[in-house]
Amino acid sequence: MTDPRPFLVGGEWRTSEKILDVRFPYDNSLVGAVCLAGPTDLEDAVRAAQHGFGRTRKLPTHERIRVLKRLAALIEGRKDEIAETIVLESGKTAVLARAEVERAVETLLLSAEEAGRICGEVIPLDLTPATAGRTGYLRRVPLGTVLAITPFNFPFNLACHKIGPAVAAGNAVILKPSSKTPLSGLVLGELLIEAGYPEEAVSVVPCTTGLAEWMVRDGRIAYLSFTGSPAVGWHLREIAGRKRVGLELGGNAAVVVDEDADLTYAAERIVQGGFSGAGQVCISVQRVFLHRSVFRACLEMVLERTGALRAGDPKDPAVDVGPMISEQAAAAAEEKILEAVSDGATLLAGGTRAGTLFAPTVLTDTLPTMRVNATEMFAPVITVTPFDDFEAVLAMVNDSPFGLQTGVFTNRLDCTFHAFDECEVGALIVNDIPTFRADAMPYGGVKASGLGREGPRYAIEEMTEPRLMVLHRR
Numbered sequence: 428m429t430d431p432r433p434f435l436v437g438g439e440w441r442t443s444e445k446i447l448d449v450r451f452p453y454d455n456s457l458v459g460a461v462c463l464a465g466p467t468d469l470e471d472a473v474r475a476a477q478h479g480f481g482r483t484r485k486l487p488t489h490e491r492i493r494v495l496k497r498l499a500a501l502i503e504g505r506k507d508e509i510a511e512t513i514v515l516e517s518g519k520t521a522v523l524a525r526a527e528v529e530r531a532v533e534t535l536l537l538s539a540e541e542a543g544r545i546c547g548e549v550i551p552l553d554l555t556p557a558t559a560g561r562t563g564y565l566r567r568v569p570l571g572t573v574l575a576i577t578p579f580n581f582p583f584n585l586a587c588h589k590i591g592p593a594v595a596a597g598n599a600v601i602l603k604p605s606s607k608t609p610l611s612g613l614v615l616g617e618l619l620i621e622a623g624y625p626e627e628a629v630s631v632v633p634c635t636t637g638l639a640e641w642m643v644r645d646g647r648i649a650y651l652s653f654t655g656s657p658a659v660g661w662h663l664r665e666i667a668g669r670k671r672v673g674l675e676l677g678g679n680a681a682v683v684v685d686e687d688a689d690l691t692y693a694a695e696r697i698v699q700g701g702f703s704g705a706g707q708v709c710i711s712v713q714r715v716f717l718h719r720s721v722f723r724a725c726l727e728m729v730l731e732r733t734g735a736l737r738a739g740d741p742k743d744p745a746v747d748v749g750p751m752i753s754e755q756a757a758a759a760a761e762e763k764i765l766e767a768v769s770d771g772a773t774l775l776a777g778g779t780r781a782g783t784l785f786a787p788t789v790l791t792d793t794l795p796t797m798r799v800n801a802t803e804m805f806a807p808v809i810t811v812t813p814f815d816d817f818e819a820v821l822a823m824v825n826d827s828p829f830g831l832q833t834g835v836f837t838n839r840l841d842c843t844f845h846a847f848d849e850c851e852v853g854a855l856i857v858n859d860i861p862t863f864r865a866d867a868m869p870y871g872g873v874k875a876s877g878l879g880r881e882g883p884r885y886a887i888e889e890m891t892e893p894r895l896m897v898l899h900r901r
C-alpha cells in the first residue's frame with residue numbers, strides 16, 4: 428500500500444496526521460488512504476481561493492477554454508487509471524466507471540464551449556424623457572469562490588459538473604469530495620493544475636463533515652454547489668448565510684408505462700434504470716406504474732430480465748450489479764423491504780443480501796405510504812403497481828416529497844403533454860426511464876429534490892451574476 432495521498436490547498440500538496448482509509452465496497456479491502464485537511468488548511472484554502480480569484484476573473488475567454496480542453500485531454504490520457512480508481516472507491520462496475528470518465532470528458536468539453544457563450548445584453552433605458560440618452564450594457568461576471576461538495580455515486584463526473592462551469596465562468600474552486608470516494612477527486616485537482624488553471628484557485632480538501640460545514644458557513648465562499656442527500660443539502664442551505672446555493676438532491680423516481688407502449692423496450696430500460704449502479708443513482712427507477720391491461724405481460728418481462736442479472740465483484744466484466752456503498756446502506760434498504768413485506772407487500776425477486784451485495788429486488792402490492800415508496804431507496808429495488816387511468820397515475824407520480832425526473836412510455840401526444848403539464852419534476856422523459864441524463868441538459872429537481880439546475884450552460888448561469896453599466900450618451 429502506498430502512502431496516504433496528500434490533499435491540495437491553493438495548488439500546494441499537503442499532508443496531515445489524520446488519515447482516512449478508502450475501502451473497496453465489495454469486500455471492504457483497503458484500496459487507498461488520504462490525508463484529511465484540518466481547520467488551518469481550510470482557512471488557507473479559502474484565502475488562496477480569494478487571491479486566486481483575482482487572477483481567474485481576469486483570464487480571457489480563450490485561456491479558460493484552453494484550460495478546459497486541456498483538462499479534458501489529460502483525463503482522456505489517464506482514462507483507464509481513473510476508471511479503475513472509481514471502481515475501487517465506489518464499487519460501481521468497470522463498464523459504468525469507464526462511461527463516467529467518458530462523460531466527464533464530455534462535461535468539460537461542453538463547459539469549454541459554453542465559456543464562449545457567456546453573453547449579456549444591451550438594454551434601452553431611454554424609455555422616459557428623464558432617462559433619455561441612457562443605455563444599459565449588461566454582462567455576467569463570475570461570483571468568486573465556488574465550494575463544490577460531491578457524493579460518492581458519481582465521484583468524478585459530478586465533480587466535473589461543478590469544476591467545468593466554475594472554470595468556464597472564471598471562478599476559484601474548492602472541492603470537498605465524498606469521504607467514501609476522495610481518490611478520484613484528488614486526481615481531478617492535480618489535472619486541473621496541470622491544465623494550467625491558476626494554482627491558488629484550486630483546492631481539493633477531503634475533510635470531516637464538521638469542517639465542511641465551517642466552509643459552508645464562511646462568508647467568503649460565494650456559491651455552494653452541493654450534490655448529495657436531501658437531509659444534508661437542505662441543512663446546508665439553512666446554515667449557508669447569504670451565499671447562493673445550488674442543491675442536486677435525491678428522489679424516488681417514477682416511471683409510467685401506458686397501454687400502447689413498446690413493452691419489451693420499456694421492460695429492458697426499467698431493469699437497467701432500477702438496478703444499474705446497484706440502484707444508487709439519484710434518478711434510479713424506483714416506482715414503476717404499469718397500465719393494468721399490460722401489467723402482467725410487462726411485469727413478466729421485467730422479472731425475466733431481472734433474473735438474468737449477475738450481481739458480484741464489480742471488477743468482473745460479466746457482472747451487471749455491483750455492491751452498495753456500505754453494509755449500513757444495504758442493511759437500511761433491507762429493513763425497508765422486510766417492513767413492506769410484513770405490511771402486505773409481495774416480494775417477486777431478490778430481497779436478499781450478502782454483506783454489501785444486494786440482489787435486484789422487485790416488489791408489488793405496496794402502498795404509497797410504505798417506505799419502499801415514500802422514501803428514497805437508493806438501492807437496487809423497484810416497486811411495481813398497476814393503474815387504470817392516466818390522470819390518476821399522474822397523481823400517484825406526484826404523491827411524493829421529491830421531484831427530480833419522471834419517465835412516461837406512451838405514444839399518445841395528448842398523454843405526453845398532459846404528463847408534461849402535470850408532473851411536478853425538473854424533467855419529464857418521454858419514452859424512456861427517468862434515469863436518462865445527457866450532460867448538456869438542464870438537470871435538477873423541484874420539491875425536496877433540489878434547487879437550481881446543473882448542466883454546463885445552466886450551472887454557469889448560477890455561478891455568475893449580471894453586472895450592469897449604464898452608458899450616458901451626451
Ligand code: NAD
Pocket residue numbers: 576577578579580581585603604605606636637639640654655656657659660663675676677678708709710803805871877
Ligand atoms: P451525502 O449527503 O451523505 O454526502 C454528500 C456529500 O456531502 C459528501 O461529500 C459528504 O461527505 C458531504 N456531507 C455529508 N454531511 C455533511 C455535512 N453535515 N456538512 C457538509 N458536508 C457533508 O450523500 P451520498 O450518500 O454521498 O450520496 C447519495 C445522495 O446523493 C442520494 O440522496 C442521491 O440521490 C444524491 N445524489 C443526487 C444527485 C443529483 O444530481 N440530484 C446526483 C448524485 C447523487
